[in-house]
Amino acid sequence: MPELYQKLERIVSKNRISNDLYVRHAYSRNVTSNLQGVPDIVIRPKDTQEISEILKIANEENIAVIPRGGGDCEFGGSKPIGDTGIVLDLKSMNKVLNLDTDNLIVTIEAGISWSKLNDYLCHFGLYTGCMGPGSGLTSSVGGGLSHHSVGGGGCAKYGPCTNQLISLEVVLATGEIIETGCQANKYSKLPFNRFGNGPDLAALFCGDNGIYGVKTKVSLQVFPKPEFADYKTFLMPRNSMEISAQMMSEIRQKGIDVYDTMYFMDLIVSIGIQYGMFPMWEHLKRKRGVIFYTVEANSETELKAKVAQLDKIMLSKKAEEFGPEISDGNIAKWHYEEQGHWLIAHNLWGLVPGFDPVDAECHVPINAYPKIMKDLDQWDMEHSEDMQKILEITGMRPITGTGPIILTEGNNVELTCGFTSFPSYYNGEKHENIKEINVKLWKSLLERLVKQGAMFYMFGDILSRHMVDIQGYQKGYYELMRKIKDAIDPKHILSRGKYNFWGTKRK
Amino acid sequence: MSELKHLKKEWKAIMSCMNCGDCGFAIRPVVGRYLTCPVLEAKEEEGFEIYFSRGRMNVLKSILEGQIPLSRELAEWVYQCSECGNCTEVCHMSQNPYIVLPTSNWIDHVKVWEALRKDLVEAGFAPLDRHGDLIEYMNDDNMKNPYGEDKDKKFDWINEFPEIKEKGDLMFFGGCTMPLRQVETLKSMMKILKAAEIEIAMSKDEWCCGSIAIRIGDEKSITEMIEHNIDEFKNKGAKTLFTACAGCYRTWKKDYPELLGYELPFEVKHITEILVELINNNKIPFKEEMERVKVTYHDPCHLGRHMNLYEIPREVLSKIPGIELVEMKRNKNNAWCCGAGGGVKSQFSELALKISQERIKEAVESGAQILTTSCPFCIGNLSDAYEEMDLEIKEKIKVIDIIDLISSKL
Structure with a gap:
């Protein structure tokens, strides 16, 4: 290992490589307490060439390399599987390389965060459309593309972030550097089109969960941010889950290009109010589900027409509109105007100290999610014995449910479902059995959803292997x-x- | 393995960290958020995650779970943090009172870092070299200040001001930095108070407030220090104690009651709270100003994020004739730290200077001609950084304590 370290150090200089015990542990987790893998070495490469050289050496030495963008994978995807390997921390590759304002294409280093990129673009009246994943304040564009990310805003209108991809520069595991789409033509000056010069090889790396290459440079289509927008939130009637699905279907059937639509199930609203998460909804007598939409337009007339169509869908199904301000309960305004779109998932976290959501987010057809959620209630009951064990240690039984159900491109939703639990270190003591129960329940829930036909996009450590184990x-x-x-x-x-x-x- | 007595008390915060990383990378212009960790940014290419909260929380999880030990090596990482608290401001913060992201209820990062430091000290891995010197000086009966100066030197400046009484309702706690390093600012303060016809008293036996010991986590002598200081001012009849140092202010107003478990027998104020009252009561006779100057205010962490005192210094500045207050891009709870706090200035001075230079550049970008603040520690670090900057910057802006700024307008 010392020889390997020296070889790598010669590539990146000593400031950007470490095998320090504490640095390695700093990179040993992602967004879950249940999975850990401590790397042998962490490297912060500065450019594509360095990554190429690192991978060539890793090949010679047969050592695993784990690319890491924002480190926000909820399935442990950007830490090693097992205590081994090199973590490539790509966050220092975060520059905007070019903005082609004529063709509305931005070229960036893949480690840039969605928030940094959009901060840059807003000075030109532009945005990325799909704002990446819900963790977009930190997560990187490269990481988003590796997972077809959605959920950070705009995915009902623009779809997953991979839709916007024009071209990619990727370093293959063997160290070769390739460019895709129009850039496969060695004479092409600036990226302009993904589809051509042969098969869409960029697609090979979209949603690849980091297994086929290291994304280093990305060109994305960007969009003028429309001048007009509106956003409304509604309290749902009874049977809100089914009716929310009907509403989303109708939005699609009527062809309204809503920017975002999200539904919060009754349970989230009532628990959220109980735990002080939603002061804006504390006045509610009936703590039912909530749905909101945000919609954009290029003129006031267009906006009014869209809003009228959307309101008709909501109100005809007996939903009750909240007032226009956030204080009135209009969470849609926070989501759109105050960049709450990158914090929407945080609502689910930290209900009590150490509260740990165990995630199973996936895509399902709009008309399927009410049935799937009922099945998850059934799944919860079937696993009461294990959940009781968590209750006995922590005083709180896990809750199965879903965070916001997010309309995505086409007739799909992102179901941010899962169950709540706790880390194995709880109240000053280590309870190893909590982790065991969590992983057991987690695998069971993932299997249940796979067998319901759900489509996952973030696989990470646990799901990528479990999907194979259950022959999904x-x-x-x-x-x-x-x-x-x-x-x-x-x-x-x-x-x-x-x-x-x-x-x-x-x- | 150390007992981890203090860290274990902070398990709720440590285990509630979800690893989202917003404490390192969040940019949310709508609420004025442009990145978070001054140390991470200053480290540039060597900015491994151990330099900011997410990585540190991961290390602490591994420590609590018994996977890795405390060590001197860890201390070298840990003390490269100014404890500015900016990470707490971004951690699950909706920035809207009608939406509460609940994790924000459990995580106070500065408390976690201080707990870690206490455990490191108790396990014998800290204080680091320079910090050890400061603590030794502070505890030395002939010094009682972290600068290693003779105990009486702190009070030399008082000789010029015979009107300062030994007892009184309104008593000034001078602290260590201003009397030993920034005496001219104290003279400015006396000029203002004299013009406003305000009488103050001082003790000539005040000791260091102990802030440095608390921040470093070496609190073995702190109780004696606190009790001495409180007795000294209580016995001299103080009803209000005020200080011109943000660090002393936080220590007196927040740490003393927390450490003792009871409220102090007198009120504690920062000098800007005294000044705003004087200005609002027309007690300060400002001269007429024909020329307007643009001034920007740097929020000291110990006054702003730690004590929520943001508006009063701005109110003071906005009421000074001839001053136009302009804000830096990052201000109030989003303010970029100067880099001096948490023992960084004394142990890692280059890091502190680099962070301050970033702040000065930001002040220049605001269009301000004067960068002012209300903390001698910030002033010291900003001034040191300023001295090393290019002439081009120096021609655009000056760094001046808010007290000196007011005094210059009399």
Whole structure:
């Protein structure tokens, strides 16, 4: 290891590499307390060439490399699987390289956060449309593309962030550097189109969870931020889950290009009020679900027409409109005007100290989620015994449910579902069995959703392997993924262990 | 393995960190948020996550779970933090009173860092070298200040002001930095108070407030120090104690009652709270100003984020004739730290200067001609950084204590 370290140090200089015990532990977790993997080395490369050199050495030495953007994966995707390998911290590669204002294409280093990129673009009246994942204040553009991220705003109108991708620069596991789309033509000066010069190889790296390459440079289509916007929030009638699905379907059927629509189930509203999360809704006599929309337009007339259509959908189903201000209960205004779109998931966290949401967010068709949520209630009851054990230690039984149900592109929603639990260190003592129960329940819930036909996009450590373990993939599809992995990363250097490729390789 | 007595008390905060990383990277212009951690930014290419809250919380989780020990090496990382508290301001903050992101109820980062420092000291891995010197000086009966100066030197400046009484309702706590390093500002203060016909008293046996010991986590002599200081002012009849130092203010007003478990027998005020009253009662005879100057105010962490005192200094400045108050891009709870606090200035002076230079550049960007603040520690660090900056910057802006600024308008 000392020799390997010296080789790597020669590439990046000593300030940007560390094998210090504490630095390694600083990078050992993502957004879950249940999964940990301590790397051997952490490197903060400054450019593509350095990454290429690092990967060549990792190949020679057969050591795993884990690319890490914002580090916000809820399934442990940007820390090692097991205590091993090199974490590539890409956050220092965060520059805007070019803004093509004629063609509305921005080229950036992949480590830039969605919030930094949009802060830059707003000076030109532009935005990214889909604002990346809900963790977009920190999470990187490269990380977003690796997961088809949605949820940080604008995904009902623009879809997942990968929709906006024009071209990618990727370093393959063997160190080769490639560019995709129009940039595959070596004479192309500036990125302008993704689809051509052969197959859409950029797509190979979209949603790849970091297994096929390290994204280093990204060109995205950007959009003029419309001058006009409105946002309204409604209290739902009874049976709010079913009716919310009907509302979202109708929005799609009528072809209204709503910017965002989100539904909060009854349970979230009532618990949130009980725990002081929503002072704006404390006045509610009936603590039912809440739905909101945000909509944009290029003229007042257009906006009025859209708002009238949307209001008709909401009000015809007996939803009651809150007043226009946040203090009146209009969370949509916070979401759109105060950049709450990057904090919407934080509502679910920290209800009590150490409160740890165990996440199973996925995409499902709009008309499927009421049934799936009922099935999750059933799943919860079936696992009462394990949940009782958590209650006995922490005084709080896990809650199964979903955070905001977010309308995404097409007739889909992002179901931010899961169950709540606690970390294994609770009230000054370590309870190893909490972690065991959490992981057991987590796998069970993921399996349940997979078997309901849900589509996941963030797989990380736990789900990528569990999906294979429960044989959730069509055999041919999984084999193709593996063959591609074998072909472009023969030693399985990148994100080693994900999807059990490494295990199958060794067999 | 150390007992981790203090860290264990902070388990709720440590285990409530969800690892989102907004304490390092958040940019939310709508609420004036442009990044968070001055140390992380100053470290530039070596900005590993251990330099900001998320990474540190991960390390603390591993420590609490018994995976890794405390050590001297850890202390070297940990003390590179100015304890500015900016991470708490971004941690699950909706920035709207009608939406409460509940994790914000459990995490007070500065408390966590101070608990860690106490455990490091108790385990023998801290204080670091320079911090150890400061503590030794502070506890030395012939000094009682962290500058290593003779005990009586702190009171030399008083000789010029025979009107300062030994007892009285309104008593001034001079602290250590101003009397030993910024005497001219104290003279400015006396000029203002004299013009406003305000009588003050002082003790010639005040000791260091102990802030440095609390921030470093070496509190073994702190109780004696606190009790001595309180007795000294109580016995001299203080009804109100005021100080011109943000660090002393926080220590007296927040730390003393917390450490003792009871309220002090007198009120504690910062000098800006005294000045605003004088200005509002037309007690300060400002001269007519024909020329307007743009001034920006740097919020000291110990006054702003730690004590929520944001508006009063601004009210003071806005009422001084000839001054136009302009804000820096990051202000109030989003203000960029000067980099001096938490023992950074004494142990990692280059880091402190780098952070201050960033702040001065931000002040220049605001269009201000004067960068002012109300903390001698901030003034000291900003001034040191200013001295090392290019002439081009120096031609655009000056760094002046708010007291000196007011005094210059009399």
